[in-house]
Amino acid sequence: MTQDELKQAVAQAAADYVAKHAPAGSIIGVGTGSTANFFIDALAPLKTQYRGAVASSEATKKRLEGHGITVFDLNEVEHIPVYVDGADEIDAGLNMIKGGGGALTREKIVAAVATTFVCIADGSKLVDTMGKFPLPVEVIPMARAHVARELVKLGGRPQERAGFITDNGNLILDVHGLSITDPKGLEAQINQITGVLTNGLFAVRPANVLLLGTSEGVKTIL
Numbered sequence: 001m002t003q004d005e006l007k008q009a010v011a012q013a014a015a016d017y018v019a020k021h022a023p024a025g026s027i028i029g030v031g032t033g034s035t036a037n038f039f040i041d042a043l044a045p046l047k048t049q050y051r052g053a054v055a056s057s058e059a060t061k062k063r064l065e066g067h068g069i070t071v072f073d074l075n076e077v078e079h080i081p082v083y084v085d086g087a088d089e090i091d092a093g094l095n096m097i098k099g100g101g102g103a104l105t106r107e108k109i110v111a112a113v114a115t116t117f118v119c120i121a122d123g124s125k126l127v128d129t130m131g132k133f134p135l136p137v138e139v140i141p142m143a144r145a146h147v148a149r150e151l152v153k154l155g156g157r158p159q160e161r162a163g164f165i166t167d168n169g170n171l172i173l174d175v176h177g178l179s180i181t182d183p184k185g186l187e188a189q190i191n192q193i194t195g196v197l198t199n200g201l202f203a204v205r206p207a208n209v210l211l212l213g214t215s216e217g218v219k220t221i222l
Helices: 003-021 034-049 058-066 104-113 141-153 183-191
Strands: 027-030 052-055 080-085 114-122 135-139 157-160 171-176 196-199 209-214 217-221
Touching (some): 003 080, 034 080, 104 114, 104 135, 183 196
Parallel strands (some): 080 114, 114 209
Antiparallel strands (some): 157 171
């Protein structure tokens, strides 16, 4: 199977999961990225079962609305039973690196409200130790140089993502060269750097369920 076919398979599995686990009339949390886009397409035929969705980015909002799915502001929503999103890397503890698409902060906020976080990924994203994929860090623009110096002290090689501004008006520093053996500790440590909005480690709030696309089919990992 091609990578897109694996993504389509896990996206359909996620739509089936939502149909089984989210009560009728729920508002669903939806992530950002290519795999999440496949999920949106798979969710569209079921849209009458739900009140709508909360989007983790402007791009996701646009795609949802293109399918006629109502998009709610998170401030209007008290409960999200299921949040579905992809990952750039995920380990056996269901800790993740996210933010390759630059939506890490809003993704983290929506995930914090959700009861169940379902990660959808192809098999290439499952790793023993995270860090081969550069860790995104969202930074207030005036703090870019300061944050970069602090990230170097942690052993990373930060590089500004050229020509990219987040939906929140900030910059992304992609940190290369990390071997992340304590994802929860590193997430907290980076978030304490003045000028950091958040970083792409999802370990304090990891996934609850991983739907992993493999050549043998979609595997469910809890």
